[in-house]
Amino acid sequence: MPRPIQAIIHTDALRHNLRRLRAAAPGARLWAVVKANAYGHGIERAYEGLRGADGFALLDLAEAERARDLELCSRLALWHAVHGDEQIDWLAMHKTHAPHHVFLKLNSGMNRLGFAPERFRAAHARLSALPQVGEISLMTHFSDADGDKGIAGQWAVFQRVTDGLPGERSVCNSAATLRHAQDAAVRADWVRPGIAAYGGSPDFPTHDAAHWGLRPTMTLTSKLIASGALQTGDSVGYGSTFTAAQPMRVRVAACGYAAGSPLHAPTGTPEPVDGARPRLLGRVSMDRLTVDLDPVPQAGPGSAVTLWGQGLPIDEVAHAAGTIGYELMCALAPRVPVVVEA
């Protein structure tokens, strides 16, 4: 018998979220960010739901470490980000099939990738002089679009440094698209939402996905496989982190951290069973987790348990486990069977 665990990809919800993001950035073109294997969904599986985007944004090729990848960019007409001098060196050495369309990345304060403000224009001049380079667009990435610090500081740097340079511009990730793209200059020519396309709120717990009109695009489900009763003083799971204060009914579900359920979810994390929300009890183990069934008297072996997705926002589970929805989605284990809902 196959193990009763399954992830469902909701194609309609992907389409819905893209429409929602387009509405947040009217007039801008939209890249669906599909790095980390489409945030754990699988690029092939998410493709149908995301094909309405104007393009797909990946990070791996942009971070190409070998000139061979540049060859591939030109052959496949991929656009790529240039964030360091060594990439310009590679471009200069490289024979192109067709001129590259590059995105020159400014480090406006994230301090991860990109040219420092004082070096950006020199990089632009170098790129402009290369016959291998056709169009040059300008980009940066915000570190705090989801929080109180906001984008004002980085946005001012981007505007100052790129002032007067030709080319299209792109600055918005999900949080900036939803929170700051009312400003037409900020939404610019392209927005690059990732997490919001997959139905995660970029600024949970300030706003949840429902607030932003986003729908979950992946549901991880399992079934209850065994039941038991705890007496007062009985504990549950490795490390005995939960001890029953009174007699209670418990059930074990066939899902654990090896599937992607967060190991660090504490007792109390909700796990919907038959629509109700009992608590997780004790530690999650490799293939098992235990829930308190007293709130759901009708539940028993075979009842469906939702680990996250429709019925239980992934952001809530992640928050309870001290992480973010991005991490849970991306860590969906390869051995979990996935079905794509048309």
Ligand SMILES: *Cc1c(COP(=O)(O)O)cnc(C)c1O
């Ligand atoms: C990951 C990433 C995005 C998308 O970020 P979300 O917060 O998931 O919307 C956009 N742009 C760049 C450069 C990224 O690395």
